Amino acid sequence: MDQFLSQIFAVIHQIPQGKVTTYGDVARFAGFPGYARHVGKALGNLPKGSKLPWFRVINSKGQLSLVGESFERQKSALEIEGIEVSEKGKVKLRIYKWQP
Helix, strand or coil, X not given: CHHHHHHHHHHHHHCCXXXXXXXXXXXXXXXXXXXXXXXXXXXXXXXXXXXXXXXXXXXXXXXXXXXXXXXXXXXHHHHHCCCCCCCCCECCHHHHECCC
């Protein structure tokens, strides 16, 4: 599992400011296709104050998957980077999706 975490964190670290990618793409780029849920779980366990740009990872529908205060924190972080996020948490993947 340590190999998995180091690989997905390396991918997430590469997502440029102003871009997003999906949990599934992070898993695929890290060499673990089909492990999207595990990516989400790993990000949910990040220590508070982590410098990893976790907020740039969204679901395959182009939406934020978080709720409540976490939803607002992610939405705000993306908007600070110039990414448009609808009130319901939708991001236009055709505009903002990162293609390494």
